[in-house]
Amino acid sequence: MKNTAITIRGLRKTYGQQTVLDGIDLDVPAGTIFALLGPNGAGKTTLINILSTLTKPDEGKAAVNGHDIASERDAVKMSISLTGQFAAVDGMLTARENLHMICRLSGFSSSGARARTSELLRLFDLEASAGKLVKTYSGGMRRRLDLAVSLVARRPVLFLDEPTTGLDTVSRRALWKQITELRDEGITIFLTTQYLEEADQLADRIAIIAGGRIAAEGTAQELKSRIGEERIELLGDDEELLAAYATDGSLQDIRRTLNELAGKVSPETRIRLRKPSLDDVFVALTEAKPFEGVLR
Amino acid sequence: MKTVQTVQSVPARKTSLAITNAVFVGRSIRLSLRNTEALIMAIVLPVMLMLLFTYVFGGAIDPGGDYVNYVVPGIILLCAGFGSSSTAVDVSQDMTNGIIDRFRTLPIRSLSVITGHVAASLARNLLATGVVIGVAFLVGFRTSAGFLEWLAAIGIIALFILALTWLFAAIGLVAGSPSAASGYGFILLFLPYLSSAFVPTATMPRWLQGVANHQPITPVIETIRSLLTGSPIGHHAWLAAAWCVGILLLALLWSVASFRRKAGHR
Numbered sequence: 001m002k003n004t005a006i007t008i009r010g011l012r013k014t015y016g017q018q019t020v021l022d023g024i025d026l027d028v029p030a031g032t033i034f035a036l037l038g039p040n041g042a043g044k045t046t047l048i049n050i051l052s053t054l055t056k057p058d059e060g061k062a063a064v065n066g067h068d069i070a071s072e073r074d075a076v077k078m079s080i081s082l083t084g085q086f087a088a089v090d091g092m093l094t095a096r097e098n099l100h101m102i103c104r105l106s107g108f109s110s111s112g113a114r115a116r117t118s119e120l121l122r123l124f125d126l127e128a129s130a131g132k133l134v135k136t137y138s139g140g141m142r143r144r145l146d147l148a149v150s151l152v153a154r155r156p157v158l159f160l161d162e163p164t165t166g167l168d169t170v171s172r173r174a175l176w177k178q179i180t181e182l183r184d185e186g187i188t189i190f191l192t193t194q195y196l197e198e199a200d201q202l203a204d205r206i207a208i209i210a211g212g213r214i215a216a217e218g219t220a221q222e223l224k225s226r227i228g229e230e231r232i233e234l235l236g237d238d239e240e241l242l243a244a245y246a247t248d249g250s251l252q253d254i255r256r257t258l259n260e261l262a263g264k265v266s267p268e269t270r271i272r273l274r275k276p277s278l279d280d281v282f283v284a285l286t287e288a289k290p291f292e293g294v295l296r
Numbered sequence: 297m298k299t300v301q302t303v304q305s306v307p308a309r310k311t312s313l314a315i316t317n318a319v320f321v322g323r324s325i326r327l328s329l330r331n332t333e334a335l336i337m338a339i340v341l342p343v344m345l346m347l348l349f350t351y352v353f354g355g356a357i358d359p360g361g362d363y364v365n366y367v368v369p370g371i372i373l374l375c376a377g378f379g380s381s382s383t384a385v386d387v388s389q390d391m392t393n394g395i396i397d398r399f400r401t402l403p404i405r406s407l408s409v410i411t412g413h414v415a416a417s418l419a420r421n422l423l424a425t426g427v428v429i430g431v432a433f434l435v436g437f438r439t440s441a442g443f444l445e446w447l448a449a450i451g452i453i454a455l456f457i458l459a460l461t462w463l464f465a466a467i468g469l470v471a472g473s474p475s476a477a478s479g480y481g482f483i484l485l486f487l488p489y490l491s492s493a494f495v496p497t498a499t500m501p502r503w504l505q506g507v508a509n510h511q512p513i514t515p516v517i518e519t520i521r522s523l524l525t526g527s528p529i530g531h532h533a534w535l536a537a538a539w540c541v542g543i544l545l546l547a548l549l550w551s552v553a554s555f556r557r558k559a560g561h562r
C-alpha cells in the first residue's frame with residue numbers, strides 16, 4: 001500500500017532571472033488534506049502546475065500517486081483533477097454543456113455523462129441556471145461551476161488552487177464539507193489558500209512557502225507551537241496592545257503573572273488570553289523578507 | 297495512523313481519440329451556431345459582394361452581362377476566406393482564456409480542440425458556399441457542369457477551405473490575443489483581389505501580373521471556373537491541387553509545432 005500521495009524532491013523552477021522555486025521537498029500522505037500557504041508570488045500556483053503536468057520543472061523530481069510527473073504524464077493525468085486559480089470554463093457554453101463535455105472527455109458514456117452532470121449541478125447548487133451561458137454568470141457561480149467541472153471524474157489526488165476565493169460564506173462552508181468528505185473517502189487534497197483560518201480548520205498538514213523554499217511544515221498545532229506559547233496581553237483604552245507575557249495557560253501561572261502586575265498597572269486595564277494563530281506563524285515566517293521571491 | 301483505502305480512478309479508461317474528436321467538433325459547431333454575428337457575416341458579406349460585382353461593377357467590366365459567370369468562382373473563394381478567418385479568433389480565444397489548461401490536465405490528446413475548430417470551419421464554409429451558389433443562380437449564373445464537374449469543384453473548394461483554415465488556426469496559435477489573431481487574419485483576405493477572381497490578370501499592369509499569376513488563388517479560381525463554365529482547364533487543376541496540399545501540409549506542421557510550444561509540456 002502506498003502511503004504517500006505526492007513526493008517532491010529538490011524541485012526548482014526559474015522564470016528568466018527569477019527563481020520561483022528554489023529546492024522544494026515535500027511529502028503529502030495519502031488521504032489527507034494538505035494546505036500550501038504563502039504570500040502572493042511565492043510560487044504556489046507554479047508548484048501546483050508542475051505537479052499537474054502543466055509546467056515543466058527545471059530540476060528535481062516529483063511523483064503523484066506513484067507516477068513520475070516527467071516520464072509518466074498520462075498516468076499522472078489519470079490520477080488527478082485540478083481546479084486552477086482562474087476559472088477554466090467555456091463561457092459560450094451553458095453550465096450543463098460544460099459539465100457534459102468534460103464528462104465525455106473524462107471517459108463517461110453518453111448516458112453516464114448526463115447522470116453525472118445532473119448530480120454535480122445539484123451538488124453545486126447550479127440547477128436554476130444550468131441552461132444559461134456561462135459568460136452571463138457571476139464570479140462566484142463561475143467558480144462553483146469550475147469546481148464542479150474538476151470533480152467530474154473521481155481521481156485519487158485533487159489539486160485546488162485557492163478554491164474558496166470569491167465564494168460566499170454558504171458556498172464556502174459547503175465546499176469545506178465536500179472536501180472533508182472526499183478526504184474521508186481516501187482522496188488526497190492539495191490546496192492553496194489565502195485564508196489562514198481555512199487552512200487551520202480544514203487541513204491535516206500545512207506547509208508555508210516563502211523565498212522559494214518550504215519555510216515550515218507540520219500540523220496547524222505544530223506550526224503554532226513553533227512560534228511560542230499562549231500569551232497574556234494587556235490592552236489600552238482603544239484595544240491597543242500595551243504588553244504581553246508568555247504563559248503556559250495554567251491557572252497558577254496566570255495567577256502568578258496577574259499578581260506580579262497588580263501593583264504596576266491600573267486596575268481598569270483590560271486583559272486578554274491569546275493563543276498564537278496561524279496568522280502569527282505566517283507573518284513570522286514570511287514578513288522578514290516579504291519580497292524575496294519577487295526580487296531575486 | 298489509520299489505514300487509507302486506495303482510491304481507484306473513475307472512469308478508469310481513457311477517452312478514445314474518436315470520442316475526443318467528436319466532442320470537440322460538436323463543441324466548435326455549437327460555438328459557431330451561437331456566434332450568430334460571425335455566421336451571418338460569413339454568408340451575407342460574400343452575397344453582398346457578389347451583388348455588388350454583378351450589378352454595380354459588372355456592367356463596366358463586361359458590358360455583355362456575362363460577368364456573373366466570370367465572378368462566381370472568385371466570390372466562392374472570397375467567402376471561404378471570410379468564413380475561415382474566424383478560426384484564428386476561436387483558436388486564439390481558447391489558447392488565452394484558460395480553458396486550454398483544463399483540457400491539458402485531462403487524459404486526452406488536447407490538439408483535438410484545434411481539430412474541432414477546423415472541422416466546424418469546414419462545415420460552416422461549405423454551408424456558406426452553398427448559399428452563395430444558390431444566390432448566384434438567382435442572379436443569372438449558368439453552368440455547363442455535370443455531376444462529376446460539380447463533385448470535382450466542391451472537392452477543390454473543400455481542400456482550399458481546409459488549407460486556409462489550418463493556416464488561420466496556426467495564426468490563432470501564434471497570435472498573442474484574439475484581436476491580434478483577427479488582425480493578422482485580415483491580411484490574407486486581400487489575396488483574392490490580387491488574383492484572377494474579379495478581372496483577368498491580363499488586364500493588370502505587368503508587375504502585378506507576375507504576382508497575380510503566381511499566387512495560389514489564381515489556379516484555384518481558374519480550376520473552379522473551368523469546371524463550372526467549361527473554359528479550358530489546362531495545367532490549373534494540378535497547380536491548384538499542389539498549392540492547396542502544400543499549404544495544408546505546411547499549415548498543419550506550423551500548427552502542431554506552435555501547439556506543442558504553447559500547450560505542450562513546457
Ligand SMILES: Nc1ncnc2c1ncn2[C@@H]1O[C@H](COP(=O)(O)OP(=O)(O)OP(=O)(O)O)[C@@H](O)[C@H]1O
Pocket residue numbers: 015020038039040041042043044045046047085293294
Ligand atoms: N509563465 C510565467 N512566466 C514568467 N513568470 C511567471 C510565470 N508564471 C509565474 N511567474 C512568476 O512566478 C512567481 C510565482 O508565481 P505564482 O503564480 O506561482 O505565485 P502564487 O504563489 O500562486 O501567487 P498568488 O498568491 O498571487 O496566486 C511570480 O512572481 C510570477 O510572476
Ligand SMILES: [Mg+2]
Pocket residue numbers: 044045046085161
Ligand atoms: Mg497562485
